[in-house]
Amino acid sequence: MSHGCFLMGKHVQLREFLERTFSEAGGRLSFENFMAAALYDPEFGYYTTNISDVGGSRADFSTWATLADLGRPVARWIQEEITCHDWADQRVSLIEIGGGDGSLAHSVLKSLGWRNRRKLDYHIVDISPPLREQQADRLKGRKIHWHESIDSALDQAGGKAILFSNELVDAFPVRWLQWNGTDWFEIFVNYSPETGLKEEFLPCRDNAPTWPSPPPGQRIEVHDSYLRWLDSWLPELQQGSLLTIDYGGISVEEIYGGHCAGTMRGYFRQQRIDKGGIYQRFGTQDLTCDVDFSKLVEHGEAHKIETVRLENQLNFLHRYEASSIPSTEAAERFYVLHQRKR
Numbered sequence: 001m002s003h004g005c006f007l008m009g010k011h012v013q014l015r016e017f018l019e020r021t022f023s024e025a026g027g028r029l030s031f032e033n034f035m036a037a038a039l040y041d042p043e044f045g046y047y048t049t050n051i052s053d054v055g056g057s058r059a060d061f062s063t064w065a066t067l068a069d070l071g072r073p074v075a076r077w078i079q080e081e082i083t084c085h086d087w088a089d090q091r092v093s094l095i096e097i098g099g100g101d102g103s104l105a106h107s108v109l110k111s112l113g114w115r116n117r118r119k120l121d122y123h124i125v126d127i128s129p130p131l132r133e134q135q136a137d138r139l140k141g142r143k144i145h146w147h148e149s150i151d152s153a154l155d156q157a158g159g160k161a162i163l164f165s166n167e168l169v170d171a172f173p174v175r176w177l178q179w180n181g182t183d184w185f186e187i188f189v190n191y192s193p194e195t196g197l198k199e200e201f202l203p204c205r206d207n208a209p210t211w212p213s214p215p216p217g218q219r220i221e222v223h224d225s226y227l228r229w230l231d232s233w234l235p236e237l238q239q240g241s242l243l244t245i246d247y248g249g250i251s252v253e254e255i256y257g258g259h260c261a262g263t264m265r266g267y268f269r270q271q272r273i274d275k276g277g278i279y280q281r282f283g284t285q286d287l288t289c290d291v292d293f294s295k296l297v298e299h300g301e302a303h304k305i306e307t308v309r310l311e312n313q314l315n316f317l318h319r320y321e322a323s324s325i326p327s328t329e330a331a332e333r334f335y336v337l338h339q340r341k342r
């Protein structure tokens, strides 16, 4: 089959997939379900099938883990937590969630050094088969336990672990809401082969944002799916620590000040894609948005997880003596949440 015929075949399959998916859903999908399909459908999703790399010229986007030294500060944080839990004399499970191209694992393990590595079990949880392959390639020679879901990693760790993620939360599907001046509306997406993907607005029925007076037209993204995912496994964590690194802010004012259209965006071949562009290239571009860390703190505390510290990445990098500190402006857009359960 020629390359052209192959692409045409893929195009037809995608059109049929969209027709089937939208018709089974009654004609429209909530934005959250649309984003879930675009990123995670087992046959057409970006992370599940089409992503080729993270960082580098073949990739659609880069992350701190692929651009800068995140491994050394994370390794120092891990050692501090091992001491804090009084686990120095026992085997300790590290669980990295969303391993990307394996850069963070590579640099954390290197920074921990041979003596510490002997007493550690390193688990990577990743939903993406192409990225798990990349990780295996980069981490050849290292003893790593791979998992498709957090439940299996936590089970192997016996409910006690040190968990960390970089730029994971921003990859979870979000509800997308718009304020019309008096009420919140939830964004849905409909599809027809003639008009493509189009937005629809329905009254927001539950969990409306508590933002007192947003400007009319303001859009806001809500990471309810990440909180539900936490609900599914946090009760199984008997003891441990969590480090969550991502871009975003600690209040709606900080995240959305000057961003009336919200922060939803795509990344394709290292280009940022805004506005209607997010509905193009279904399954072949990344979709992401800023994270509201105040919600993660609140949710953790509801699960009896102590908030040890929430700080911007610059402070974190200084605290744990990163070997290179990136530009102040960029690092201040990232936050690091350190939580603990005893």
Ligand SMILES: C[S@@+](CC[C@H](N)C(=O)[O-])C[C@H]1O[C@@H](n2cnc3c(N)ncnc32)[C@H](O)[C@@H]1O
Binding pocket: 047, 054, 063, 064, 065, 066, 097, 098, 099, 100, 101, 103, 104, 125, 126, 127, 128, 131, 148, 165, 166, 167, 168, 171, 172
């Ligand atoms: C934006 S990338 C960040 C990758 C890496 N942490 C880094 O900083 O380079 C998001 C990562 O999370 C993974 N991921 C997304 N959703 C996941 C889920 N529900 N469970 C596990 N991994 C997930 C993706 O496959 C990918 O490896």
